[in-house]
Amino acid sequence: MKLLQERIRREGIVRSHDVLIVSHFLNHQLDPQLFLAMAKEWQKRFKGKRIDKIMTIEASGIALAVVAGLVMEVPVVFAKKRGSVTLDDDQYCATVYSYTQKKSYAIRVEKDLLKPGEHLLIIDDFLANGQAVLGLAEIARQAECVLEGVGIAIEKGYQPGAALLRERGLDVQSLAVIRSMDPQSGAIEFDEAEAV
Numbered sequence: 001m002k003l004l005q006e007r008i009r010r011e012g013i014v015r016s017h018d019v020l021i022v023s024h025f026l027n028h029q030l031d032p033q034l035f036l037a038m039a040k041e042w043q044k045r046f047k048g049k050r051i052d053k054i055m056t057i058e059a060s061g062i063a064l065a066v067v068a069g070l071v072m073e074v075p076v077v078f079a080k081k082r083g084s085v086t087l088d089d090d091q092y093c094a095t096v097y098s099y100t101q102k103k104s105y106a107i108r109v110e111k112d113l114l115k116p117g118e119h120l121l122i123i124d125d126f127l128a129n130g131q132a133v134l135g136l137a138e139i140a141r142q143a144e145c146v147l148e149g150v151g152i153a154i155e156k157g158y159q160p161g162a163a164l165l166r167e168r169g170l171d172v173q174s175l176a177v178i179r180s181m182d183p184q185s186g187a188i189e190f191d192e193a194e195a196v
């Protein structure tokens with residue numbers, strides 16, 4: 001998606017080979033107009049699929065998912081990372097390993113928010129190693145929901161996440177796919193196939 005690519009080029013900061021900072025429009029300050037354009041693009045890419053609900057993970061996925069939910073006219077459920085007062089028996093739970101933080105954490109969704117047979121779309125900001133999406137997919141499996149696809153804002157295509165998810169048969173639609181980043185020059189190369 002050209003609009004997102006341009007924004008990343010203009011305002012993204014390459015912190016290292018693996019870390020892109022996008023605090024000016026995606027992770028800290030948020031650009032609702034850009035989010036709306038992204039949501040419409042996901043709507044186009046998942047057209048024809050039945051989507052009853054959007055699922056994401058706190059924190060950065062939530063804002064994107066809400067705009068997508070508004071455009072697609074469906075509710076949004078987010079997996080919580082922190083503990084909850086709800087009893088464990090009342091929640092679906094999965095473990096996510098973060099390569100960035102080198103630790104595992106639990107994600108949870110209350111059972112009565114996902115009904116068996118519902119069709120879900122996962123939305124998230126970054127796809128790196130794919131572990132967060134795999135955790136959400138595990139929760140969808142426990143809930144006996146149908147996972148229709150995964151909408152990602154920024155995929156780092158040289159990290160293993162997208163391939164891992166596609167190997168499992170998931171329809172992954174990333175709006176910007178980064179092929180490489182150079183922290184010295186700040187240069188970012190995109191996979192132009194996604195630049196519609």
Ligand code: G4P
Nearest residue numbers: 018019020058059060098099100126127128129130131132
């Ligand atoms: P994975 O989910 O694809 O396996 O990724 P990983 O564990 O490596 O990423 C952990 C966190 O770092 C996630 O956010 C993810 O969105 C974020 N992340 C991954 N790569 C980048 C990057 O290049 N730039 C930025 N800014 N973030 C990146 P999180 O821990 O869930 O935090 P939150 O921001 O959603 O609260």
